[in-house]
Amino acid sequence: MKIKKASFITSSSDYTQCPPTGLPEFAFIGRSNVGKSSLINMLTNHGKLAKVSGRPGKTQLINHFLINDEWYLVDLPGYGWAKVAKSEKEKWGAMIHDYLKLRENLGCIFVLIDSRLDPQPIDVEFINWLGEEQIPFALIFTKSDKQSKNKTQSAIAKYKRYLRQFWEELPPTFVTSSMKGEGKEELLMYLQQLIST
Numbered sequence: 001m002k003i004k005k006a007s008f009i010t011s012s013s014d015y016t017q018c019p020p021t022g023l024p025e026f027a028f029i030g031r032s033n034v035g036k037s038s039l040i041n042m043l044t045n046h047g048k049l050a051k052v053s054g055r056p057g058k059t060q061l062i063n064h065f066l067i068n069d070e071w072y073l074v075d076l077p078g079y080g081w082a083k084v085a086k087s088e089k090e091k092w093g094a095m096i097h098d099y100l101k102l103r104e105n106l107g108c109i110f111v112l113i114d115s116r117l118d119p120q121p122i123d124v125e126f127i128n129w130l131g132e133e134q135i136p137f138a139l140i141f142t143k144s145d146k147q148s149k150n151k152t153q154s155a156i157a158k159y160k161r162y163l164r165q166f167w168e169e170l171p172p173t174f175v176t177s178s179m180k181g182e183g184k185e186e187l188l189m190y191l192q193q194l195i196s197t
């Protein structure tokens, strides 16, 4: 797939406010600073579609972008800001959980993981929740340019071993670098596949 057109549609504070469900949609989520905005901008060939390096406490909204007049790319608010109050975290949880469970045209959620880190409890908890709820997802290991290929591969193998404690079957995985453009074609091909099925 080539992304020829990408435009911001709306920000919603609740899944009921999201655009009509006539088009398929795919969402991206991850810990703050994992590289989600950079990845969205890389995929859409757009320098500034998603804002890079957000601040803690910024408004936590579900952002819809229309791609090629064909599908929605959804930028979900990042989790894991240490400085965010508990009440904010709970609000985030309810909003995201409702969206993920109830949004009927959601085809897949892409969970971004920093390829340099060992499995982090906050990510694993979220991944396990997705598995329990049977919500289709894929993993994206980001910032691969920050270390050698070998290191990234062994970090991913370690991650998979860790998840196998809980799950027999693991989701599709991708490796990306928004700096180098790595993983872009693979992700776009996968999205095309999901749209066509």
Ligand code: GDP
Pocket (backbone or CB within 6 Å): 030, 031, 032, 033, 034, 035, 036, 037, 038, 039, 051, 052, 053, 054, 078, 142, 143, 144, 145, 146, 176, 177, 178, 179, 180
């Ligand atoms: P977000 O908070 O998840 O949206 O993360 P951002 O996209 O804002 O990125 C956080 C920081 O990581 C910024 O300083 C980016 O320039 C940097 N970054 C994001 N992706 C990459 C990548 O693939 N490679 C490198 N080297 N840095 C990246």
